[in-house]
Amino acid sequence: MSELGARASGQGRIFQTSGDQYIEEHHHHYDAGAGGPLFGRHVVPPAGAGPTAPDSVRMPLVGRPPGILRNREELREVLGAAVAGPGRAVHVVHGMGGCGKTALAYWLFNEAVREHGRVGFWVNASERMSLRAGMLAVAGDRGAAAGELAAAAAGQRAAADLVWHYLDHSADPWLLVLDNADDPTVLEGGAWLRSSDRGTVLVTTRHATSPLWRVPGVHRHALGVLPLEDAAQVLCDLAPDAGDLESARKVAERLGRLPLALTLAGSHLAHQLLESWSMDEYDRKLGEESTAIVDRGASGRGAGQSRQLVGRTWQLSLDALAEQGLPEATTLLRLLSFLAADPVPLSMLVPVARGEATLDGLEPVLRPEQLEPALKGLIDHSLAELVQVDGVRCMRAHGVLLDSVAGGVPEDRRASVADAAASLLEAALPEKGSDSPETRSRLALLAPHATRLLAVAADERTATLGVRVLRQVYESGDYAAALALAPTVVGAVRGILSAEHRLVLDAQHLQGTALFRMGRFAEAEALHREVLERRDALLGADDVDTLHSCAALSQSLDLLDRDEEAESWGRRALDGYRRMLGEDSTEALFIWCGLIELLPQLGREREFSEEGPALIEACERALGADHPTTVLARHDYAGGLFEFGRYEEAESLARPVLADRIRLQGPDHPLTLSATSLTARIAHGLGRIDEAIEIMKGLSERRARVLGHEHPFAAHDRAWVATWQAEARG
Structure with missing residues (x-):
């Protein structure tokens, strides 16, 4: 490792250089499962599937349109001028519940669309999940590709940056309504609330004093009762x-x-x-x-x-x-x-x-x-x-x-x-373990009701229900939504039950896995270590939940460049799974994949050569050739062969793995991009430099499209191409 101490996040790529010629790449593949939040069934979005989103953000989410809008003439004049103008304005309308903020927004939406030819977008900003789904739908409307949306949904790309990139480059002027933003924290420090030359933003909220409303370019308007x-x-x-x-x-x-x-x-x-x-009788009542x-x-x-x-x-x-x-x-x-x-x-x-x-x-x-x-x-x-x-x-x-x-x-x-x-x-609630788009859509509708129940009826049943919803959101593959939901559920459940209660530890474990998925490895490691210590004392060393914590801690340590410690915890998890769940359990095979990937980093080629083929054989026997964990085992073994310089052996595995990835996850899935990179590097190792350059050029374009041109992984792809082109010329 270089002095940078770098590690790849998720299925990412890290580059280290000596001088300006030699580049090393390390791949880490971790996926979730139903046997435990990190293990079991391999959760990946379907090929071509983007995030769950509303069917339309072009229509206001208003069941019964307001009738005549009385009063508000002065504010209507100000807002009407804003949508008639060049854009770059953010207007926040605040007032008590029921004062007519949404009715005013509905009027402005129609004014912008019908009178000024703007594209209107309406997003429910009452919850993080609904805000995020709606904003990603806006990006899709403005031209974002399915691969880009899927990457944002899986935490591979900054979702807010993607949305505002497409809003800033919209061919049409627009109005964006963020309705019911009564909790400004869902806007995540302003990441979701920005200004643009291409449009106008209107926020409705009960919250009058948020710091987000006090930055330059944001105009606040108080809305009170009617005259x-x-x-x-x-x-x-x-x-x-x-x-x-x-x-x-x-x-x-x-x-x-x-x-x-x-x-x-x-x-x-x-x-x-x-x-x-009559009205007089109603007045008396x-x-x-x-x-x-x-x-x-x-x-x-x-x-x-x-x-x-x-x-x-x-x-x-x-x-x-x-x-x-x-x-x-x-x-x-x-x-x-x-x-x-x-x-x-x-x-x-x-x-x-x-x-x-x-x-x-x-x-x-x-x-x-x-x-x-x-x-x-x-x-x-x-x-x-x-x-x-x-x-x-x-x-x-x-x-x-x-x-x-x-x-x-x-x-x-x-x-x-x-x-x-x-x-x-x-x-x-959907069936446990489902990760279909329909499941994500249903969970997005139901999750706010679980948190409301926790608030108005705090007991063990609602606590259990809250943790169940959190788990299902995570297992659906919507990691960012799970991370947004986790603090609310953890806080509420801890308030209902004791801090040592098994359900509280389950919720915190889920929060840790969501942190890991979103690249916050140090936070994930600290939380998993805390939960592991409490599970070890409360449940015992051989409890399956304790083993889940061992495995989760191993993965976090691996990404923090602490290989020996990562292997130690991973071996404990593997031995425990084999003892408690069986040699061929999905949990045991999945954590074994992670350990196979660690061995090249530790320089232990003999163990790698013995365990790698044994892992693949066990996965194919127990899970089948197309099971995601089986494909992951072949992928990791091919990557290890490459790391040890055994290029011909690596290529014989890597090309079928790439074909499997394309068939099972689609051409733009992060795992497919990782397999493509491995294929290019193997070709380079075999001396087929022109072929390697062509593969990496295509990968660079796809990676930039999916993750964004500015993303480090896309920049690293371009670095590979430049380095190899210089090598070919030299």
């Missing part, structure tokens, strides 16, 4: 037959002139069937003590006030639905309130409609035949809306409304509601 006359007119727009403008003023004032509360009230008045309240709600506190300025105002309207709507024979609407809305404000797939409710799911303890009981009428009742009263996400029909309610309803659930019923919500979510 009284406009608030009254909203009610008259929605329920013109319920009363005059004077009566509407009284109701509007009592509701604090909050647009969401006005919408709920107007929808209620417009959809009455058995009774026909709002004044009754029975309509007050319990306010459990709020996060964010103005949230408590908006929850109270909204609570005084939704209870009247639910009372009216109960009088119409739909008390189940209350049960359904309470169930939704224990889930996130993100879209909820209607398929989650199908087992209830079919009578296949029994949700014990709910009052009123959610009867199968009344589920659809209850849902329609919520939609008619604007308590919920229908939206389409990834081609999936979903329902969604406003976050302020859900907070208000959840806060009003009686204490003696909270456990029943939580259990029912957890049951629906558990049944909706």
Whole structure:
């Protein structure tokens, strides 16, 4: 090794030079599995598959488009001028929940598209997963190739840089709406929030004071409640037959002139069937003590006030639905309130409609035949809306409304509601171990609801569910999403259970594997060492989870240039797997691949020559020729033969490995690119310099396309070409 102490990340490439002529390359291939977060089934994205993304980012994620937009003239003029201008502006509209930020964004989106010919993009920024999926879909819309998107999804390329590269080079001017960015940390220090000469960015958020809003080029706009006359007119727009403008003023004032509360009230008045309240009667109902709600506190300025105002309207709507024979609407809305404000797939409710799911303890009981009428009742009263996400029909309610309803659930019923919500979510999760695009899409929809349950109903069941979702997100191959989700799950589970609980250690192990996948090897090593020490003491040296920690620590140490220590922990894992799970277990064979790769780095050719063929034979016998771990074993052995200068033997393995990689993972997969590099270097070692240059030139172009021209791996490819061309001339 050189004094740089460099190591390749993931399936990457590291170059070390002596003078300016000699270059060494080391390859490290690590993949995840279901037997443990790092072992077992080899998880790789399907050939040509990009990251999970919304079916469209060209349409606003608004189920029921706002009607007439009252007031806001001054701000509309400012924002309208921004989308009519040259771009490079970032506008942040902030205000309490329910004040109409999304309605304003919807108006601007249509203004930009219809009046100014801009391409409009709408991204849900409420969660890291939805933000990242939406932004990568924007990059795809602007011309990013499937290989580039897959590399960004797998952490091989900086996702935000890829997106903004394509936005900066867009042939069309654009408007990008980042809606519901109520937690600015999802923007990752501003990595996802940038300005561009080609477009305008609009952010809607409840958070008024984030440092991200205070940098040059960002314009902040506070959005408050409506003026009284406009608030009254909203009610008259929605329920013109319920009363005059004077009566509407009284109701509007009592509701604090909050647009969401006005919408709920107007929808209620417009959809009455058995009774026909006037606005004056509605005003009297709002004044009754029975309509007050319990306010459990709020996060964010103005949230408590908006929850109270909204609570005084939704209870009247639910009372009216109960009088119409739909008390189940209350049960359904309470169930939704224990889930996130993100879209909820209607398929989650199908087992209830079919009578296949029994949700014990709910009052009123959610009867199968009344589920659809209850849902329609919520939609008619604007308590919920229908939206389409990834081609999936979903329902969604406003976050302020859900907070208000959840806060009003009686204490003696909270456990029943939580259990029912957890049951629906558990049944909706994909099959364990699946890594298809459909699985990633479904997990992106369901993960926010698991974290919401952890927040509103903290117990061992929701903790188990949270860790299960984290594991499935990781096993789906979306490592960046898993790393974004992990701190929330780990913190919540540790708060529910003791720090030494097995489930807490599982969550931390998953966090460590996600850190490793994203190239943060020192952090991964420290976390895996901590978890290993606790598992060793709590579970014993031969527990399979303890062995998983040994193997994970070995891999992190390998990438930190600590070969002897890495081998020691890897051997312990291998011996333990063989003893506990069997010689031919997937876990044992996978960690054996990692040890075979270590031997050339340690200069132990004799052991390598004995173990390499034995590993390949064992994999083919136990797993089959096309199993990813079998291909990995052949790949690692070919790479080791090259390192020992045994070029002809290496070529006889490397070319079939490259063909397998192309067939199984596609031409642009990182493992395929690594196999291509090995083939080129072997050709060079055999003296076929022109052939090696041509292979490496093609690889350089593909690597730059997939990982970006500025990526170190792409730069290293160009260095190989330049070095070999100089050698050919000399």
